[in-house]
Amino acid sequence: MSEGIILETQRLYFRQHILADLDAFCAMEADPDFRRYVGGAPRPRDQAEQRFMNGLKPVTDNLSMWATIYKPESKYIGRCGIYPHFNANGQPIAGEGAFGVYLDKAYWNMGLATEAGTAFIDFGFDQLKLERIVTAIDARNDASVHVIEKLGFKLDRTEKGDPRSFYHYVLARKSRNFTSKP
Ligand SMILES: CC(C)(COP(=O)(O)OP(=O)(O)OC[C@H]1O[C@@H](n2cnc3c(N)ncnc32)[C@H](O)[C@@H]1OP(=O)(O)O)[C@@H](O)C(=O)NCCC(=O)NCCS
Numbered sequence: 001m002s003e004g005i006i007l008e009t010q011r012l013y014f015r016q017h018i019l020a021d022l023d024a025f026c027a028m029e030a031d032p033d034f035r036r037y038v039g040g041a042p043r044p045r046d047q048a049e050q051r052f053m054n055g056l057k058p059v060t061d062n063l064s065m066w067a068t069i070y071k072p073e074s075k076y077i078g079r080c081g082i083y084p085h086f087n088a089n090g091q092p093i094a095g096e097g098a099f100g101v102y103l104d105k106a107y108w109n110m111g112l113a114t115e116a117g118t119a120f121i122d123f124g125f126d127q128l129k130l131e132r133i134v135t136a137i138d139a140r141n142d143a144s145v146h147v148i149e150k151l152g153f154k155l156d157r158t159e160k161g162d163p164r165s166f167y168h169y170v171l172a173r174k175s176r177n178f179t180s181k182p
Pocket residue numbers: 033034035037038100101102103104107108109110111112113114115136137138141142143144146147
């Protein structure tokens with residue numbers, strides 16, 4: 001694997017974000033379709049820039065959202081990864097990570113989230129030695145629910161809210177589905 005790349009699949013590779021990713025990152029955050037179930041409204045450029053800059057801090061434990069590069073076009077198309085899962089007191093829960101995937105609308109429905117998720121599940125259990133990987137999804141986000149269930153996550157609980165409700169999914173090492181590769 002080339003230097004700086006933390007993980008690779010057939011069509012994607014994952015690395016730390018760099019300043020050159022900023023415009024593509026902000027364009028995604030400004031897209032109402034992209035933001036429909038994550039945040040609910042386009043994120044203004046100044047806020048997107050702030051968020052991007054916070055994400056440039058060096059990662060020491062490999063728990064992060066990584067820049068996601070589409071190999072056929074050598075193009076930044078979003079972010080994906082496993083990041084720390086915090087308890088109610090803001091402390092990271094040992095042995096747990098939270099999975100997330102956010103892709104540019106132009107690359108939806110190509111199987112890329114499933115491909116990325118499959119690789120990060122292996123990474124989370126084999127490299128990060130996690131016991132549980134969790135994820136929370138807006139209950140209206142049908143595409144995301146479909147991907148997460150395809151990856152083998154099980155619904156743990158539903159958090160009812162107004163206007164947004166969330167499904168909380170868990171994938172435990174002990175119940176890992178070894179046949180989930182696409
Ligand atoms: C959710 C998201 C990550 C999915 O990425 P993707 O690369 O399009 O996902 P895939 O192509 O791997 O799989 C999509 C699956 O959902 C299905 N799907 C697409 N839209 C759907 C919908 N509205 N309802 C139900 N299923 C849907 C596709 O048919 C496909 O299933 P299949 O492989 O069985 O045919 C992407 O839409 C995205 O980044 N959205 C914006 C950010 C976001 O919501 N992230 C999730 C945060 S929890």
